[in-house]
Amino acid sequence: MESSLHLVTAPFLHLHKVSRHFALPGSFWRRQHTTLFEGLSLRIAGHETLGLVGASGCGKSSLLKILLALEAPDNGEVYCTGEKIRPGSLRSLREYRQRVQYIPQDPAGSLPPAQTIGQIIAEPLKHLGFEGDIRLRVSDVMAQVSLSDTLPSRTAGELSGGQAQRVAIARALAIRPQFLVADEPVSGLDLPLRAQVKQLLQQVTQQNGMGLLMVTHDISMVAGLCDRLLVMHGGEIVEDRATQDVLRSPDHTHTRQLLQAIPHLPLTVNG
Numbered sequence: 001m002e003s004s005l006h007l008v009t010a011p012f013l014h015l016h017k018v019s020r021h022f023a024l025p026g027s028f029w030r031r032q033h034t035t036l037f038e039g040l041s042l043r044i045a046g047h048e049t050l051g052l053v054g055a056s057g058c059g060k061s062s063l064l065k066i067l068l069a070l071e072a073p074d075n076g077e078v079y080c081t082g083e084k085i086r087p088g089s090l091r092s093l094r095e096y097r098q099r100v101q102y103i104p105q106d107p108a109g110s111l112p113p114a115q116t117i118g119q120i121i122a123e124p125l126k127h128l129g130f131e132g133d134i135r136l137r138v139s140d141v142m143a144q145v146s147l148s149d150t151l152p153s154r155t156a157g158e159l160s161g162g163q164a165q166r167v168a169i170a171r172a173l174a175i176r177p178q179f180l181v182a183d184e185p186v187s188g189l190d191l192p193l194r195a196q197v198k199q200l201l202q203q204v205t206q207q208n209g210m211g212l213l214m215v216t217h218d219i220s221m222v223a224g225l226c227d228r229l230l231v232m233h234g235g236e237i238v239e240d241r242a243t244q245d246v247l248r249s250p251d252h253t254h255t256r257q258l259l260q261a262i263p264h265l266p267l268t269v270n271g
């Protein structure tokens with residue numbers, strides 16, 4: 001199934017007919033498989049900001065892992081600017097890691113607690129052989145995410161959830177990627193911090209001319225941040241349109257259910 005937005009003719013990222021199956025628990029000899037998605041295609045332009053929403057368990061994170069080339073699809077290919085990444089060479093994978101960076105779901109849990117902020121942000125620079133001044137680059141990105149008043153020698157274990165997410169964003173930005181992929185970047189944060197992270201993502205993508213794909217359960221995160229909204233259901237992308245259009249007039253029953261599930265404040269207060 002090709003996603004409905006065919007307008008992206010020269011995509012930066014291209015998933016071509018990817019499939020994901022999982023073995024169900026059971027004996028090895030009688031093992032059965034479940035199909036999460038089959039033959040799913042998606043084209044994304046380099047400057048686009050996209051939200052990906054869907055009910056829990058529909059396969060969003062699995063799709064993201066394939067897009068990030070962290071996992072290989074069971075069938076299908078992943079391309080970046082026309083070059084095959086999966087299956088592909090180690091060289092193309094290494095270049096891909098430089099171009100597409102990941103912001104994890106639970107930064108407080110995923111950052112190594114004993115490492116300093118400076119070490120964490122410098123790690124991808126060292127790993128990918130950055131040739132400039134690493135300390136300068138670390139302090140540059142710390143300033144970009146408003147961590148400049150925080151000492152780079154503080155350890156990740158000392159940070160609040162909001163600060164940890166800023167460090168994770170700074171680490172992703174350090175090697176000057178062209179595209180960010182974020183998996184539930186605000187889950188676990190309270191409402192004011194969610195708004196701050198949303199504003200920060202908006203700011204860094206605009207300032208650096210980067211694209212963004214963000215998985216979220218929180219549809220309020222995509223409004224104003226993502227130009228394009230994908231809704232995943234039953235192993236397919238059932239909506240793929242401009243965010244405002246989807247929010248104003250959802251086509252699919254599942255999208256309407258997701259929108260109806262957003263809590264609203266009562267308009268009047270009695271008593």
Ligand SMILES: Nc1ncnc2c1ncn2[C@@H]1O[C@H](COP(=O)(O)OP(=O)(O)OP(=O)(O)O)[C@@H](O)[C@H]1O
Binds near residue numbers: 022055059061
């Ligand atoms: N490695 C795996 N082995 C077996 N099943 C898996 C594996 N990874 C994911 N699954 C199953 O695939 C389904 C989709 O998981 P996935 O994490 O992609 O969904 P999701 O839409 O991101 O969910 P959530 O919104 O709750 O994070 C789930 O039923 C999950 O249990």
